Amino acid sequence: MSSTLYSLVGLAAGVAFILALKGLSHPKTARRGNLIGAFGATVATLSVFLYVTPPRDGGAAHSLPLHNFGLILGAIAVGLIIGVPAARKVEMTQMPQLVALFNGVGGGAAALVAIVEYMNLGASATTAEVIFTVFTVVVGCVSFSGSIITFMKLQELMTTRPVVFPGGRFVIAATLAAILGVSVWVVGALGTTPLLILALISLLFGVLFVLPVGGADVPIVISLLNAFTGLTVAASGYVLSSTLLIIAGTLVGASGTILTRLMAEAMGRSLFGTLFGAFTAKPQDVAAAGEERPVRSGSPDDVAILLNYARRVVIVPGFGLAVAQAQHTVRELADLMTSKGIDVAYGIHPVAGRMPGHMNVLLAEASVPYDQLAEMDEINPTFGQTDVAIVIGANDVVNPAAQTTPGCPIYGMPILEVSNAANIVFLKRSMRPGFAGIENELLYDPKTMLLFGDAKASLTKVVSALKAL
Amino acid sequence: MDALAVVTIFTLAVFVGFEVVSKVSSTLHTPLMSGANAIHGVILVGAIIVADHSENNLELGLSLVAIVLATINMVGGFVVTDRMLEMFKPKKQEEKK
Numbered sequence: 001m002s003s004t005l006y007s008l009v010g011l012a013a014g015v016a017f018i019l020a021l022k023g024l025s026h027p028k029t030a031r032r033g034n035l036i037g038a039f040g041a042t043v044a045t046l047s048v049f050l051y052v053t054p055p056r057d058g059g060a061a062h063s064l065p066l067h068n069f070g071l072i073l074g075a076i077a078v079g080l081i082i083g084v085p086a087a088r089k090v091e092m093t094q095m096p097q098l099v100a101l102f103n104g105v106g107g108g109a110a111a112l113v114a115i116v117e118y119m120n121l122g123a124s125a126t127t128a129e130v131i132f133t134v135f136t137v138v139v140g141c142v143s144f145s146g147s148i149i150t151f152m153k154l155q156e157l158m159t160t161r162p163v164v165f166p167g168g169r170f171v172i173a174a175t176l177a178a179i180l181g182v183s184v185w186v187v188g189a190l191g192t193t194p195l196l197i198l199a200l201i202s203l204l205f206g207v208l209f210v211l212p213v214g215g216a217d218v219p220i221v222i223s224l225l226n227a228f229t230g231l232t233v234a235a236s237g238y239v240l241s242s243t244l245l246i247i248a249g250t251l252v253g254a255s256g257t258i259l260t261r262l263m264a265e266a267m268g269r270s271l272f273g274t275l276f277g278a279f280t281a282k283p284q285d286v287a288a289a290g291e292e293r294p295v296r297s298g299s300p301d302d303v304a305i306l307l308n309y310a311r312r313v314v315i316v317p318g319f320g321l322a323v324a325q326a327q328h329t330v331r332e333l334a335d336l337m338t339s340k341g342i343d344v345a346y347g348i349h350p351v352a353g354r355m356p357g358h359m360n361v362l363l364a365e366a367s368v369p370y371d372q373l374a375e376m377d378e379i380n381p382t383f384g385q386t387d388v389a390i391v392i393g394a395n396d397v398v399n400p401a402a403q404t405t406p407g408c409p410i411y412g413m414p415i416l417e418v419s420n421a422a423n424i425v426f427l428k429r430s431m432r433p434g435f436a437g438i439e440n441e442l443l444y445d446p447k448t449m450l451l452f453g454d455a456k457a458s459l460t461k462v463v464s465a466l467k468a469l
Numbered sequence: 470m471d472a473l474a475v476v477t478i479f480t481l482a483v484f485v486g487f488e489v490v491s492k493v494s495s496t497l498h499t500p501l502m503s504g505a506n507a508i509h510g511v512i513l514v515g516a517i518i519v520a521d522h523s524e525n526n527l528e529l530g531l532s533l534v535a536i537v538l539a540t541i542n543m544v545g546g547f548v549v550t551d552r553m554l555e556m557f558k559p560k561k562q563e564e565k566k
Contacts, residue, residue, distance in 0.1 A: 021504070025492070026497075034500070037504060041513075048517045072517055074533075076540050082541050083541035087552065088552070095503075095553065102541065106538070109536075109539035112532065112538070113516050113519050116519040128472065226505060234479065242514060242515060249512075256502075258486070262495075357498040357500070361500070365556045
């Protein structure tokens with residue numbers, strides 16, 4: 001393949017990525033957009049096998065196939081064997097973790113590419129190449145280790161609360177200073193050892209950067225690390241003289257930044273506060289151990305009676321619904337209520353579930369009609385005319401503390417104002433607080449009824465009780 | 470690579486990146502993040518190039534690891550995004566057609 005053709009294929013792939021992002025921004029075209037992106041990536045990968053970048057330093061001419069051809073194919077096969085089944089089998093509820101993990105390995109790959117190219121270039125590297133290499137290694141490593149920590153938080157392999165230790169911000173500031181110092185050293189001294197030291201410190205920084213982030217802010221961090229990885233890919237594109245990598249990486253970096261900001265807005269979070277929480281967070285007092293307070297718990301029959309005499313019911317689904325795989329049962333309940341002439345709507349918080357838009361995916365999986373799903377701004381003004389709000393496995397997204405308690409981790413996050421409904425029913429497994437780890441006053445409200453148990457089991461009982469009425 | 474050309478490409482790509490996602494409903498945030506995530510898996514191209522350049526076993530070993538990771542990122546990312554979007558299949562619109 002000629003150099004011109006190779007560049008043109010790269011350009012076509014770049015255009016495919018633009019179309020992919022554009023398509024992904026609209027519900028109708030999203031799937032096609034993703035397929036266009038996959039097509040672009042496949043073509044770009046194949047083109048490398050047919051074209052060999054010219055040898056540097058006037059080295060020997062290079063003919064096809066690529067050096068290490070068999071090993072390259074083998075490594076791709078290993079990647080396919082790991083990646084495809086993981087993507088196919090993952091539960092929809094575990095999607096955020098998987099995206100974090102995929103992002104992390106991408107960042108790791110970019111950092112490795114930069115390290116290898118640096119070893120390879122040796123003393124012939126120009127200052128600009130070294131600077132871009134340093135950038136790729138630092139940000140790629142931060143993205144890798146940071147994503148692993150977000151993965152562990154989401155998978156609940158570690159605590160979902162912010163991890164803050166005394167003097168933490170000084171440690172972080174010191175790590176950052178070390179990164180800058182070693183970066184200058186690498187640029188000045190040109191050696192593999194300083195670069196590897198830099199990689200290790202950057203990995204440490206990624207861990208320290210994400211640890212203080214609370215559970216509710218994790219999606220924003222995933223999105224940000226995604227943008228980071230994009231930028232590292234762009235930087236490595238400069239070192240490797242690949243226009244395609246520059247375009248693709250920059251696109252992801254830019255769109256990822258915007259997306260991060262949109263998400264932060266949807267959650268009512270200050271992006272700055274989230275990102276620099278690591279520097280400002282102080283160790284928090286452990287929430288005062290909740291003294292035993294009376295709650296009103298009810299039976300499935302009580303709930304069924306309440307629903308039977310309601311005119312309007314709003315269902316607020318949360319992550320607990322997904323964990324219990326109760327999407328189908330909740331739709332059954334909604335259908336039953338509709339057949340009894342009750343007006344039913346779903347109130348979807350932008351970050352219901354674990355990631356923005358996650359709940360929409362989960363309910364779509366259960367084929368809940370799209371037009372019954374109401375976004376927060378639509379549904380909030382209607383709670384005043386709502387007889388019953390059923391909160392299923394959600395907590396933080398309805399917690400009034402977000403409006404009333406300055407300083408609590410979710411303060412400022414817009415919530416679904418279920419407290420305006422005449423009656424509130426909480427389906428919960430226990431009194432355990434939500435992902436952000438904050439007590440919810442609403443649970444103790446006199447108009448609240450609690451139905452303890454697994455969401456699916458409880459809903460099934462409510463459905464049969466309602467049928468019997 | 471010509472520095473000016475790189476700056477030009479970079480700047481234009483930043484603006485395109487901003488423009489294409491400036492208005493996205495929160496419904497699509499997750500698939501969009503996941504799709505963008507898959508796109509940067511194209512670092513696979515870079516990993517293959519360095520594997521080809523490798524001059525010793527250390528470089529080769531590291532670049533093969535990079536290929537494995539990049540493939541997981543790219544292929545896994547596109548597959549998982551497709552699975553998510555498959556569920557958004559607009560049934561009503563199909564009926565309209």
